[in-house]
Amino acid sequence: MSISTKQLLSAGAMALVLATPMVGHADPAKDLAVAGRALTFLENGPTGRAVLGVVFDPAKPGSVAEKNALMAALGAGYAAGAVTLIGKPVEASAVGGVSGVAALYITEGVNYGAVGAAAKAKKLVTVGSDPACVKSGACVMGVATEPKVDITVNRAAAAAVGATFKAAFRMMIKEI
Amino acid sequence: MKKQILLAGAAAGLALAATTAHAQSIDYGSMEQLFNEPVTTSATGSPQRSTEVPVDMTIISSADIKRSGATDLPTILSRVAGVDVLNFAAGQSDVGIRGYNQARSPRLLVLINGRQVYLDHFGYTDWTALPISLSEIRQIEVVRGPNSAIFGFNAVSGVVNIITFNPKFDDTNAIDLRTGTGESNFVSVVKTMRLGDKVSVRISAGGEHQDEWKDNSAAVTAAMIHNPTTLHANIDAVAELGSKTQLRVEGSYSNGQATQVISTFAYAAHRIKTNSLKATVTSDTKLGLIQVQGYHNDLDALTPGRRYLNGITVFSVEDLFKVGANHTVRLGLEYRDNQLNTASYSGAKISYKVLAPSVMWNWAVNPKLSLTAAARLDNLSLERTGSFPVGVPQTSNKLWDRDIKETSVNLGAVFKATDADTLRATYARGVQAPTLLELGGLIIPPATPAPVGFLIEGNPFLDPAIVTNYQLTYDRDLPSLKAKASVKVFMQKTESVKGQFSTAVVSIPATATTWAAYQYANTGDSEMKGVELAASGKFGTGFHWSADTTYTKIEDTPALTAAALILRKVAFEATTPKYRSNLALGWADEQWAVDGYVRQVSKFSSYNGNLLEPVSAYTTLAGRVSYKLQNGIVMGVDGVNLLHGRQSQAKGPSGLQAERRVQFTLSKTW
Numbered sequence: 001m002s003i004s005t006k007q008l009l010s011a012g013a014m015a016l017v018l019a020t021p022m023v024g025h026a027d028p029a030k031d032l033a034v035a036g037r038a039l040t041f042l043e044n045g046p047t048g049r050a051v052l053g054v055v056f057d058p059a060k061p062g063s064v065a066e067k068n069a070l071m072a073a074l075g076a077g078y079a080a081g082a083v084t085l086i087g088k089p090v091e092a093s094a095v096g097g098v099s100g101v102a103a104l105y106i107t108e109g110v111n112y113g114a115v116g117a118a119a120k121a122k123k124l125v126t127v128g129s130d131p132a133c134v135k136s137g138a139c140v141m142g143v144a145t146e147p148k149v150d151i152t153v154n155r156a157a158a159a160a161v162g163a164t165f166k167a168a169f170r171m172m173i174k175e176i
Numbered sequence: 177m178k179k180q181i182l183l184a185g186a187a188a189g190l191a192l193a194a195t196t197a198h199a200q201s202i203d204y205g206s207m208e209q210l211f212n213e214p215v216t217t218s219a220t221g222s223p224q225r226s227t228e229v230p231v232d233m234t235i236i237s238s239a240d241i242k243r244s245g246a247t248d249l250p251t252i253l254s255r256v257a258g259v260d261v262l263n264f265a266a267g268q269s270d271v272g273i274r275g276y277n278q279a280r281s282p283r284l285l286v287l288i289n290g291r292q293v294y295l296d297h298f299g300y301t302d303w304t305a306l307p308i309s310l311s312e313i314r315q316i317e318v319v320r321g322p323n324s325a326i327f328g329f330n331a332v333s334g335v336v337n338i339i340t341f342n343p344k345f346d347d348t349n350a351i352d353l354r355t356g357t358g359e360s361n362f363v364s365v366v367k368t369m370r371l372g373d374k375v376s377v378r379i380s381a382g383g384e385h386q387d388e389w390k391d392n393s394a395a396v397t398a399a400m401i402h403n404p405t406t407l408h409a410n411i412d413a414v415a416e417l418g419s420k421t422q423l424r425v426e427g428s429y430s431n432g433q434a435t436q437v438i439s440t441f442a443y444a445a446h447r448i449k450t451n452s453l454k455a456t457v458t459s460d461t462k463l464g465l466i467q468v469q470g471y472h473n474d475l476d477a478l479t480p481g482r483r484y485l486n487g488i489t490v491f492s493v494e495d496l497f498k499v500g501a502n503h504t505v506r507l508g509l510e511y512r513d514n515q516l517n518t519a520s521y522s523g524a525k526i527s528y529k530v531l532a533p534s535v536m537w538n539w540a541v542n543p544k545l546s547l548t549a550a551a552r553l554d555n556l557s558l559e560r561t562g563s564f565p566v567g568v569p570q571t572s573n574k575l576w577d578r579d580i581k582e583t584s585v586n587l588g589a590v591f592k593a594t595d596a597d598t599l600r601a602t603y604a605r606g607v608q609a610p611t612l613l614e615l616g617g618l619i620i621p622p623a624t625p626a627p628v629g630f631l632i633e634g635n636p637f638l639d640p641a642i643v644t645n646y647q648l649t650y651d652r653d654l655p656s657l658k659a660k661a662s663v664k665v666f667m668q669k670t671e672s673v674k675g676q677f678s679t680a681v682v683s684i685p686a687t688a689t690t691w692a693a694y695q696y697a698n699t700g701d702s703e704m705k706g707v708e709l710a711a712s713g714k715f716g717t718g719f720h721w722s723a724d725t726t727y728t729k730i731e732d733t734p735a736l737t738a739a740a741l742i743l744r745k746v747a748f749e750a751t752t753p754k755y756r757s758n759l760a761l762g763w764a765d766e767q768w769a770v771d772g773y774v775r776q777v778s779k780f781s782s783y784n785g786n787l788l789e790p791v792s793a794y795t796t797l798a799g800r801v802s803y804k805l806q807n808g809i810v811m812g813v814d815g816v817n818l819l820h821g822r823q824s825q826a827k828g829p830s831g832l833q834a835e836r837r838v839q840f841t842l843s844k845t846w
Contacts, residue, residue, distance in 0.1 A: 037206065040206070041210075123458065147225075149211045155501055168207075171496070175501035
């Protein structure tokens with residue numbers, strides 16, 4: 001081959017500047033898939049059919065929209081690895097009285113501080129796609145799927161509800 | 177008597193981890209589905225996403241293997257950027273990474289589920305003897321560059337870690353049939369079973385036969401030709417010992433024969449039998465993921481006049497744990513006992529024992545930056561027992577009482593500059609220990625009494641080769657093009673290159689009562705610099721493509737003369753092609769799949785006796801067309817070397833030429 005190193009480098013550089021990364025947007029169905037699979041890495045985590053409470057604020061259109069999208073994705077049962085999630089809408093103000101749910105998914109716009117406190121009292125794992133929720137400790141786990149899957153676990157929040165993730169899983173995610 | 181070779185190590189602040197088996201029992205499938213990308217434990221011993229590893233790694237998936245149309249692992253590996261493959265015969269290929277490839281290539285470590293399957297007496301891999309069916313492979317992890325701080329000896333040009341499906345997590349069942357030109361016939365069966373709630377078993381067996389390539393070379397006689405034939409079987413069982421503890425037992429057997437090129441680049445008929453047994457206990461404890469493993473490999477190899485019986489036993493224990501939110505640590509300890517009878521003189525045994533502590537530390541500094549470091553201290557004790565043939569110059573077993581201590585180090589930094597841009601910087605110091613054969617396992621006396629004639633023998637004073645490697649990698653995702661690209665620059669130095677014996681270089685002169693001896697020897701240093709460009713992507717409906725080219729420039733610095741490098745078969749500057757490039761294009765829908773692979777290798781030299789002989793640059797085309805029937809059976813037509821009926825790909829006029837081969841395949845997976 002007569003191609004020089006310089007020519008190869010030039011070609012490579014040209015290829016790299018051809019495109020810029022596309023900014024991604026949250027996809028509730030994808031977030032749900034990641035959240036459901038991630039929950040299976042809990043010690044004694046849910047298997048088979050498990051109810052996921054979808055926490056929303058009826059006064060926040062964004063929250064309601066996300067809840068609706070999640071419930072649509074959940075349908076009659078959403079298979080995520082070893083667990084099949086059944087959706088149950090839960091108003092944010094009603095979290096303190098919720099029962100029969102394996103975990104709570106907190107939609108964006110909800111007052112996650114209050115919801116997180118109520119969930120802790122009931123020893124429920126909370127999941128959300130709002131990074132601020134997991135950073136604050138109201139969410140035990142934060143999930144994102146764009147531009148790539150990203151999972152963050154708040155160790156203090158997990159400890160507060162007695163949640164322990166499997167060791168191999170912990171080594172592949174971010175912990176704060 | 178006994179000796180110690182300590183390939184020891186001091187860690188250097190940060191570390192990747194050691195011992196040959198890591199947390200291999202993770203549920204790869206669930207992890208892959210969760211993170212939407214392959215996962216691996218081969219980079220640091222800790223489970224990691226493929227895009228976050230602090231090494232240069234390519235992962236070949238089971239889907240890639242199915243669509244490749246390849247019937248053997250070297251063909252699959254040849255399509256990986258930077259990989260060199262020397263196709264010496266229909267049943268023998270030697271695989272290297274970024275140059276330094278040779279017959280009986282000893283620089284590449286090959287593992288199946290963490291068990292070394294390279295042959296320890298010689299340090300090379302007989303790919304046809306691997307006891308595995310392609311359809312039971314989950315993924316093949318190819319690491320470029322030294323990684324012996326993680327894996328130990330031989331991992332100096334790279335590592336190929338073959339991960340099979342785990343019967344606990346993966347219900348894999350497949351049958352594959354092939355027949356084609358060159359009298360090639362192949363069958364393979366894989367079956368997974370559940371025995372109650374707590375035991376899962378996967379068994380596999382296969383056999384293959386083909387005719388050797390047509391012999392047009394005067395240098396290859398009929399006695400050197402064996403039509404490649406292999407049989408293999410494998411069992412893999414996992415038992416739940418508790419909610420967090422499992423036992424995995426793997427056993428294997430292979431038996432085959434083939435025409436092969438030995439380390440002197442001469443052809444020989446070769447027969448090989450292997451068997452292995454491995455047990456691994458893993459437990460998720462409060463102290464971390466603890467793994468205790470032991471395995472034994474047996475080899476019975478016969479090259480005319482020399483029968484090698486090699487047994488290696490390895491025990492290892494490791495603990496992988498997280499400290500706080502941002503630190504992952506792995507502590508390991510490995511013990512290995514490696515024994516080889518001498519051949520062709522069969523009155524003695526060469527052995528060594530190795531004790532190797534290791535440590536790995538991964539620090540997630542912040543969401544953008546992670547640092548990893550590993551070190552392994554190899555402590556090797558060499559020993560020889562038994563007698564000597566009358567006439568050898570070295571007649572005391574005490575000469576083999578030797579210790580070698582060396583340290584292997586891997587350092588890596590991964591910086592995610594943006595969501596699309598990742599930079600990697602790595603440093604590695606790898607250790608290539610002398611093989612048992614080089615250290616004295618080989619002892620071929622002449623038929624005449626001393627001092628008439630010459631003795632070929634190993635050298636107990638051979639030093640390990642030390643390989644240091646520096647690499648910078650820039651990866652960029654191009655989502656608007658559904659593509660990604662990477663640029664890599666690297667520099668590598670090998671000190672104390674190990675050379676073959678040469679019948680033109682006397683190592684020990686004859687005396688009145690002893691033969692002159694030809695021995696293995698360290699031959700000097702060698703440096704390699706290079707750059708690699710790679711890109712891949714998808715377009716349209718069902719199309720995918722990939723392209724790569726790797727440039728390497730090698731400069732040998734002989735300890736004596738350049739001619740000595742040729743005589744000792746280590747003139748890598750001449751025998752390494754400067755370019756190896758790949759282009760792949762494929763398309764698939766629900767029923768049809770069509771894939772094509774073009775590979776180009778620039779000119780290089782090989783050996784014909786004590787001379788170099790040129791091998792012209794060559795281009796190959798391979799491909800597969802398949803159709804899936806409604807009952808799940810897949811019919812396919814595969815072809816390799818489609819551009820030419822015959823083509824030199826490893827040697828010049830003194831070698832066999834690779835032939836065009838086409839096969840019809842039937843397969844079903846359930």
